Amino acid sequence: MSTQDKTSSQLFNRKLIVPALKDAVVKLHPAKLIQNPIIFIVGLGAVLTTGIVVANLFAGHFSSFDFQITVWLWFTVLFANFSEAIAEGRGKAQAETLKKSRTQTKARRMKGDKEEVVWATELTRGNLVVCETGDVIPADGDVIEGIASVDESAITGESAPVIRESGGDRCAVTGGTKVLSDKIIIKVTSEPGDTFLDRMIALVEGAKRKKTPNEIALNNLLLGLTAIFLIAVITLPSLFNYNLAGQQSTLSLTILVALLVCLIPTTIGGLLSAIGISGMDRLLQKNVIATSGKAVEAAGDVDVLMLDKTGTITLGNRMATDFIPADTISQEALADAAQLASLADETPEGRSVVILAKEKFHLRERHIHESDMTFVPFTAQSRMSGVDIRLPNGKIRSIRKGATDAIRKFVQNNNGFFPQSVSDKVVELSGQGATPLVVADGDQVLGVIHLKDIVKGGIKHRFAQLRAMGIKTVMVTGDNPLTAAAIAAEAGVDDFIAEAKPEDKLSRIRQEQANGHLVGMIGDGTNDAPALAQADIGIAMNSGTQAAREAGNMVDLDSNPTKLIEVVETGKQLLMTRGSLTTFSIANDVSKYFAIIPAIAAGLYAGANGQGVLSALNIMHLATPQSAILSAVIFNALIIVLLIPLALKGVKYRPLSSNRILAKNLLVYGLGGLVVPFIGIKLIDIVLQLLHCV
């Protein structure tokens, strides 16, 4: 999908616009239109005025005003449809790529000891299938035997192959991905037609899109407002005719329809579903798939984030950051010995020691004859590793690095002693949350390597932003409380759970929820599944197990734990966009009243110049009543188109406190909503006059 990013990052391109225009027309079908009741009412109005225009034509006269109103009413409907179509279109483009990987594949199903070749669609839950190098994995499942590298680029867009192996947390494979090497046996976990890929396609296409709770509530509000405006418009003629006292009414049906359409919240009504779809779409751009729009919305409400320490807050592994020599030993000598002891150590910690020595003292990896070196690997019993070097004089130099106790035993066995100063240093480092690694050469303790969890750059700032937004962060780690506290302080999280077991996570989530919080977490392992299911937002990593992916309500295709924060931001942005455009839409009504009411009532008690006293309400000084009404209708239609980019991109989001966000949005969309249409309608009126439209 990374290739997709480039094309879809442009909001509009021809590939999207042309089908969307077509869709906008297709969506005129009443059965489809009624799903958006407000736009449906506009459609009814357009049908009505079309009828008037046609009836007048048959009667032999043509009203240019009626005709133009009618045209713009139809445009209003089409623009609203277009906004939805273009939002869906972006999803559809992504779905197409996914569909390509769903091409019909064959599977090697195991039947007892034998294999049979069947179509992938015939596989059912519980079947065992064999996949070898070059095979496309036919269905979702768990690896139950073997290990393989798998190309998951079809789903994740990430070209680097990933390892999938039986047992553990990396056993899940997805149908449509490709085995690059080795052989695995997979237990199918999905029914045909309901694979992860199928569901993803459905979600991306928006086929299963249901209105979210907040969307329903907002729809209720908009419908209520529509109902009251409907009454206001329906009752208008009788109030109007009363004042006429028998004069010929100038209040035509077309004008009433125009007034109604201008008053009902068409702007937000037209853009509402586009906002919802594009919210999910924006997540997709970030390679996160939400199982429902509801989940995206809930993400905005999350106020407690449970974050795993490793990978989210700290870089994956501990790193050597310092060499602290014992008395009488130079730092360089310690670094040299430490590097020697780590040469064969392929763990990230070991490599970091080699690198640190190189960086600090320009110590190169030496070329000691391999035959002269015997590496001593780490074992759970010895709890140290190192190297034995045969010196030219035949003596053996034993360098070891390891836990304090193990090294103490090692030097004592060599008739050495463990210096007090080193002991003190070890205690001090532990207190800081670091891991001290002691290095010894034969009977001599050389010093301590300072191994440290490296907190990711910028994460502290990120947490500060979250705190400003009112979101609490809880770090979850298997470390002891001392280490955990030190890292928590360094990263700036609000709270931590040390020595966490999976059930601790679950009970913490329950406890937070009982206190009224909404909790978001990200996880991958099978033992994360209950917590993922319990959390209000559970994001499963795509690299995780099938159980985890089933339990969460979002899947992060990049398997990047930091995503959780972005997901929350996207959710907030979605709600903010909705609220801002609603405010804008409702505030717009003020100006429309001032455009239309003087226009329709201008004739009342008219003086010699044909201007009634109510012309005083024409504060915009619109040229003629017709031009005033037409301008309002045109503005009402155009504003939908102009706001489509905003609906798709979402309002600008910055992590600030609610008061500042509100002040900002209120200024832009509330005050803007009051002022902009006054200017817009006046401008359109001027243009109409220049073009002699009315």
Place this chain on the structure above:
Amino acid sequence: MSTFIQLALFLGALILLTPVLGKYMKQVISGENHILTPVLGWLERSIYRVCGIDPQEDMNWKKYLASLLWFNFFGFVIVFALQLTQAWLPFNPAKVPNTSWHLALNTAISFVTNTNWQSYSGESTMSYLTQMAALGVQNFLSAATGLAVLIALMKGLIKNTKQQLGNFWVDLTRSVIYILLPLSIVFALILVGQGVVQTFSSYTDTTTLEGVKQVIPLGPAASQIAIKQLGTNGGGFFGVNSAHPFENPTPFSNFLEMLAILLIPAALTYTYGLFIGSKKQGWTLFGAMLIILCVGLGVSLYAEYAANPALHIAGSMEGKETRFGIVNSIIWSTSTTVASNGSVNAMHDSLSPLAGLVAMFNMMLGEVVFGGVGSGLYGMIAFVILTVFIAGLMVGRTPEYLGKKIESFEVRMALIAVLAPAVCILAFTAIAVSAHAGLAGLNNKGPHGLSEILYAFTSACANNGSAFAGLTTNTPFYNVLLSICMLVGRFGVIIPMMAIAGSMAGKKVTPVSSGTFHTDNGMFLILLIGVIIIVGGLTFFPALSLGPILEHLLMQAGMTF
């Protein structure tokens, strides 16, 4: 200058009394011990004993609402029946006859719904028994009903996950005996001291200076005036209400009566703040109300003092009592229309068009600016919920009020509460101006006539009860239509608000954080006013343009009606 002194005195007294009475009402409502417990506690307990009420019973919203509706229905039946039989019953020295069925219907609904719309003139239509046992009693009970709804709503909004909202009978009893009764007794005594009549003797005949015989109606007025002002009822003892010298004899009685209109509704905002545990929330609502009140006062005073170009005089005294003058007439007309009271000390029909517009607009907002006893605040909370929903989304969270999430159901109910009266006003006005029966009772032509009809329906729907006059409404057509308006205006709000109380009661409370949408600061106050004006008021812009605004502009052009 004296205008501002009088305004400042009035508003100052209101602001000072708000926390005092507010705190006391909080104690009463939550059943704490207060100053009157030792004095009247026995009365409360014996009422429960006699009526067989179990004060410990905790009701859910449906049970609470059902009790309320039944109670109001029986109240209606009694008032209805008394009017139809008053000729045969005692305490009828003036020998007034039974009323017509439609007047009885209208009056019964009017007093049960705390509207006190009067299609009749009190002294010539109702016996002392009807005035006291039917109308006077309902003055207390309808106000207490409004309080009970507010109490239930407050219990639903506070941090509490149980579904129950308390006991309707307990809330009702306490409201009457600890709040309404003592306040009105004190107030009635002061009024008598100022010269308001309080007697059971019959009307007296005198000969005027011109030698004409005149009947001077009397009656037990002071007691009823006290509660009609305090309980935002507004139904006068005499036809011309508090413009009558026996109802409102002196400038001091006038000052007190004006203050009494807003006293309880204003103090309830403080009670609310205390009850939900944040005085700031209460003051925010108070502030929003005060601002709208002041703007209305300003516009009305400006309109009254401005010259009428047709008459070349500034400051029209037509329809106003010289005892009170323009300022006090305007403070009254504004207070009585914001507060769902409906009593008058000047004829609103004679207000300048814009002052009439303000009076009407106040009612169209749904009587949420202080509003009726209880009903003003629960109506305001409907607007608060809508504001929280519209604006709350802008901070990027599902909107919540007092930590409880506002969802589809609450939005729907709040909308019904806000819009049901509005729909009624517009629909019935349209019917009335289109129907022969509707135009028959009209005294004035042109936009002023439209204002008169619009005012009548607005007043009924808002449960205000003040009349623009100039429109004869004691006809089957108006009596029935206005009855429907009053019912919708009352129960069309009570029922959805009780439903909100019920659904909010069970909700979890999200702790406050810096991401929370705050409902207790200046920004929310502005937002709330914006939503009240745009959602609650803008709907009426076309109707108002064709009525008072048109009339105002015509007046500027030298044309009057």
